[in-house]
Amino acid sequence: xxxxxVYLIDDDAAVRDALALLMLSHGYTVRAFxxxxxxxxAIQADSExxxxxxxxxxxxxxxxxxxxxxxxxxxxxxxxxSGHGDIPMAVQAVKQGAFDFLEKPCSEQALLNKIDDALEVxxxxxxxxxxxxxxxxxxxxxxxxxxxxxxxVLAGKLNKQIADELNIAIRTVEVHRANVFAKxxxxxxxxxxxxxxxx
Amino acid sequence: xxxxxVYLIDDDAAVRDALALLMLSHGYTVRAFxxxxxxxxAIQADSExxxxxxxxxxxxxxxxxxxxxxxxxxxxxxxxxSGHGDIPMAVQAVKQGAFDFLEKPCSEQALLNKIDDALEVxxxxxxxxxxxxxxxxxxxxxxxxxxxxxxxVLAGKLNKQIADELNIAIRTVEVHRANVFAKxxxxxxxxxxxxxxxx
DNA sequence: TGCAGCATTGTGGTTAACCACAGGCGGACA
DNA sequence: TGTCCGCCTGTGGTTAACCACAATGCTGCA
Numbered sequence: 001x002x003x004x005x006v007y008l009i010d011d012d013a014a015v016r017d018a019l020a021l022l023m024l025s026h027g028y029t030v031r032a033f034x035x036x037x038x039x040x041x042a043i044q045a046d047s048e049x050x051x052x053x054x055x056x057x058x059x060x061x062x063x064x065x066x067x068x069x070x071x072x073x074x075x076x077x078x079x080x081x082s083g084h085g086d087i088p089m090a091v092q093a094v095k096q097g098a099f100d101f102l103e104k105p106c107s108e109q110a111l112l113n114k115i116d117d118a119l120e121v122x123x124x125x126x127x128x129x130x131x132x133x134x135x136x137x138x139x140x141x142x143x144x145x146x147x148x149x150x151x152x153v154l155a156g157k158l159n160k161q162i163a164d165e166l167n168i169a170i171r172t173v174e175v176h177r178a179n180v181f182a183k184x185x186x187x188x189x190x191x192x193x194x195x196x197x198x199x
Numbered sequence: 200x201x202x203x204x205v206y207l208i209d210d211d212a213a214v215r216d217a218l219a220l221l222m223l224s225h226g227y228t229v230r231a232f233x234x235x236x237x238x239x240x241a242i243q244a245d246s247e248x249x250x251x252x253x254x255x256x257x258x259x260x261x262x263x264x265x266x267x268x269x270x271x272x273x274x275x276x277x278x279x280x281s282g283h284g285d286i287p288m289a290v291q292a293v294k295q296g297a298f299d300f301l302e303k304p305c306s307e308q309a310l311l312n313k314i315d316d317a318l319e320v321x322x323x324x325x326x327x328x329x330x331x332x333x334x335x336x337x338x339x340x341x342x343x344x345x346x347x348x349x350x351x352v353l354a355g356k357l358n359k360q361i362a363d364e365l366n367i368a369i370r371t372v373e374v375h376r377a378n379v380f381a382k383x384x385x386x387x388x389x390x391x392x393x394x395x396x397x398x
Numbered sequence: 399t400g401c402a403g404c405a406t407t408g409t410g411g412t413t414a415a416c417c418a419c420a421g422g423c424g425g426a427c428a
Numbered sequence: 429t430g431t432c433c434g435c436c437t438g439t440g441g442t443t444a445a446c447c448a449c450a451a452t453g454c455t456g457c458a
Binding site: 175 | 444445447
């Protein structure tokens with residue numbers, strides 16, 4: 001069973017409680033909120049998991065909350081629940097990256113299936129983001145000069161070309177080049193390019 | 200004005216004619232079909248452009264036609280028109296890659312805007328596919344042995360390692376390596392990796 | 399003031415890639 | 429049978445990458 005949380009946001013307490021109990025009984029980690037405002041105040045920018053969002057809520061609507069999440073590049077996977085939605089709204093939400101858009105009332109099994117699917121996607125994203133994060137951390141250790149040399153190495157230039165361009169000795173290029181490779185944990189320009197392409 | 204065709208598929212002649220005239224009057228290249236069957240029989244697997252698809256048609260429905268297009272990896276951009284669609288249908292179509300899902304009747308201006316947007320997407324895809332196609336063509340010129348060597352070059356192995364693995368002389372690895380670079384139009388393993396990553 | 403980090407440079411030696419020139423064999427096809 | 433293509437190999441030479449060992453200078457900070 002996946003340990004990533006499912007955030008449930010619905011102003012209707014009866015619905016919220018029923019869905020929360022359903023999810024809890026299926027082993028999910030659940031956090032419930034009565035409004036978009038309280039939900040947004042509680043999460044971090046780097047929170048991961050699935051958000052089940054009611055569209056129609058006083059104050060911030062589900063779509064407003066979704067906009068906020070997109071603004072902060074949130075990694076949360078969003079499933080909309082709507083009792084009064086229409087096709088244009090649903091199509092737009094999905095085109096903007098929502099994972100799904102379900103009509104209320106929907107079958108419990110269908111919702112649970114969607115949540116399972118969404119949690120799998122969240123897991124896949126975590127793995128890919130781990131690689132990205134590591135590469136970024138290593139890149140941050142490079143000095144300005146090392147970065148200049150790295151760009152030219154990745155452009156396929158010879159050390160002597162780089163030396164000409166930067167007005168330094170070939171030996172200095174070699175030193176920077178070796179430093180870049182060491183800090184990035186690679187052994188060749190090819191290795192480095194592939195590391196950076198994979199993020 | 201974009202020269203890529205807009206394919207209009209609707210069994211209702213009145214609607215089809217009205218929309219066709221609208222599009223023609225805005226300078227689009229239009230081809231109209233009364234059924235999914237006639238449309239599918241008329242296009243090629245590599246046809247490009249925008250398909251405006253009515254959902255509800257006798258014989259093959261718009262969704263059936265969309266399935267066929269996806270099966271043949273068609274490059275056509277699909278906009279659905281639906282008089283009786285619902286949210287789950289719309290959400291599924293968009294999640295499966297349809298460009299949009301509009302309800303009939305829809306404003307002429309909205310439809311024209313969507314078609315413009317879709318044609319832009321089609322253009323962007325053509326450029327990116329041109330690169331991809333060229334790389335694939337070059338890849339197809341490689342002999343089996345050259346391909347074996349290329350994989351190991353891209354894995355960052357030394358020529359002498361490759362020679363050991365394939366039980367051949369280092370000089371032979373060099374020959375294959377040179378042949379691969381020449382056929383692929385690159386000058387280094389880095390160049391090659393970047394060419395293949397860009398497709 | 400001393401130390402760390404960054405940038406720089408030289409010398410000499412090794413390894414690897416690259417290739418011109420040369421050659422051979424086997425299979426497929428006209 | 430002759431030609432083409434793919435696969436293979438050796439020799440000798442050049443260029444480029446890599447680095448151990450050694451050294452200098454500048455800046456920022458405790």
